[in-house]
Amino acid sequence: MVSTLGKNSEFAEVNIYNEGSLLMALRDVDLVVHAAGPFQQAPKCTVLEAAIETKTAYIDVCDDTIYSQRAKSFKDRAIAANIPAITTGGIYPGVSNVMAAELVRVARNESKGEPERLRFSYYTAGTGGAGPTILATSFLLLGEEVVAYNKGEEITLEPYSGMLSVDFGKGIGRKDVFLLNLPEVRSAREVLGVPTVSARFGTAPFFWNWGMVTMQRLFPAEYLRDRSKVQQLVQLFDPVVRAFDGIAGERVSMRVDLECTDGRNTVGIFSHRRLSVSVGTAIAAFVLAVLEGATQPGVWFPEEPEGIAIEAREVLLKRASQGTINFVMNKAPWMVETEPKELGLGIYI
Numbered sequence: 001m002v003s004t005l006g007k008n009s010e011f012a013e014v015n016i017y018n019e020g021s022l023l024m025a026l027r028d029v030d031l032v033v034h035a036a037g038p039f040q041q042a043p044k045c046t047v048l049e050a051a052i053e054t055k056t057a058y059i060d061v062c063d064d065t066i067y068s069q070r071a072k073s074f075k076d077r078a079i080a081a082n083i084p085a086i087t088t089g090g091i092y093p094g095v096s097n098v099m100a101a102e103l104v105r106v107a108r109n110e111s112k113g114e115p116e117r118l119r120f121s122y123y124t125a126g127t128g129g130a131g132p133t134i135l136a137t138s139f140l141l142l143g144e145e146v147v148a149y150n151k152g153e154e155i156t157l158e159p160y161s162g163m164l165s166v167d168f169g170k171g172i173g174r175k176d177v178f179l180l181n182l183p184e185v186r187s188a189r190e191v192l193g194v195p196t197v198s199a200r201f202g203t204a205p206f207f208w209n210w211g212m213v214t215m216q217r218l219f220p221a222e223y224l225r226d227r228s229k230v231q232q233l234v235q236l237f238d239p240v241v242r243a244f245d246g247i248a249g250e251r252v253s254m255r256v257d258l259e260c261t262d263g264r265n266t267v268g269i270f271s272h273r274r275l276s277v278s279v280g281t282a283i284a285a286f287v288l289a290v291l292e293g294a295t296q297p298g299v300w301f302p303e304e305p306e307g308i309a310i311e312a313r314e315v316l317l318k319r320a321s322q323g324t325i326n327f328v329m330n331k332a333p334w335m336v337e338t339e340p341k342e343l344g345l346g347i348y349i
Helices: 019-025 046-053 065-072 075-080 095-110 132-141 183-192 206-218 227-248 275-291 310-320
Strands: 031-034 057-060 084-086 115-125 146-150 153-157 164-167 174-179 196-204 252-260 265-272 298-300 326-331
Touching (some): 031 046, 031 275, 046 057, 057 275, 065 183, 075 298, 084 275, 095 265, 095 310, 095 326, 115 164, 132 227, 146 183, 174 206, 183 196, 196 206, 265 275, 275 310
Parallel strands (some): 084 298, 115 196
Antiparallel strands (some): 146 153, 174 196, 252 265, 265 326
16 A cells, blocks of 8 residues: 555555554554544544644544544544544545535425425445455344434334335436334434434445345344454455456445425435445545634534535535536435436335
C-alpha cells in the first residue's frame, strides 16, 4: 500500500486496544480515519478517545448503532478539546445520511406537507471486495434485533425479514433487500425528525440472501453476537464467498426514499461499479470537509448541520459521487427506475 501511495506515506502497525500504541501513532497527525472494523460488539471507542487525547480530528466508518451512540457520548469531551469528529462517515451509513438530509431539507422548503417516511435501501454484490470484514459485519448484524420507527414509535423486528423488491435504477435494476439494524435509522429519526424510518440491505448472487435468512433462523442470537464464534464462521465461509465474488463483481447501490404527507415522493440514488473504490472516495470527501472546516468541535452524525454544514453538503456529495454510474437527487421515483413500479413483499416500513 505504501508503494502504491508513494513517498508521502508510511506504514505503522497499531493495536487499537493498546492506548500507548494509538497515542504514538496519532502524534502530530491532522486527522485519523478509523476503519478497523467490524464495529459490532466492539467494547470501547479507543481510537476516538486517543484522537481527543492527542487533539486529532476524527472520522470513523462505523455501521453499528450501539458503537455510534457510544461515540456520541464523547461529544462534550471533543468540544472541550476543540476537536471535530464524525461517526458513521463512510458510504452507508455516511453519504446515505447526507443524501437523506438533503431530501428532507428540500422537501421542507418546497413541499406543503411534512416528511413522513424515510427508507434506506442498500445493495452490494458479494462482499463488495471487502472480504472477511463485511462478512463478519453481516453475521454480527444477524444477531441484533432491528430497530425501526413507525409513525414516531420505536419498534423491533427480526433481522433479515421484511423483504422489499427495490428498483435501484440504471446499471443495477431491481433487487431484493431485507431489514437490518443500522445506525442511520436512529440518527435520521432523531436529527431529521421523520416519524417512519427503516433500512434494508441485499446482496448477490440471490442465494446469499437465502443463506442470510437461513443463518438468522438456524443460529441463536447469542451465538451471532459472539465475535469469536462469528470469526470462526467467517473463516469457514470466506473461501466460498471469495470464489463467487469473482463472478458477482462488487457493484454497490444506495437508494433513499422520502415520502411526504402531501403525496410528494422523492428519491436519491448512488450506484458505483466498485464498492472498494466508492468507499474510499466517500471517506475522502468527508476528510476534505472536516479539514476545510465544515465540521464543528464535538462528535456528530453526518446529517447533523454541526457534522457537515448545510452549505457543504452539495460539495461533499459531488466529491463522493465521482466515478458513479448513476447519481441522482430529488427526483420522482418514476424518473429514475428501470421499471417504474415497486412491489413490496412483507412488512412495509
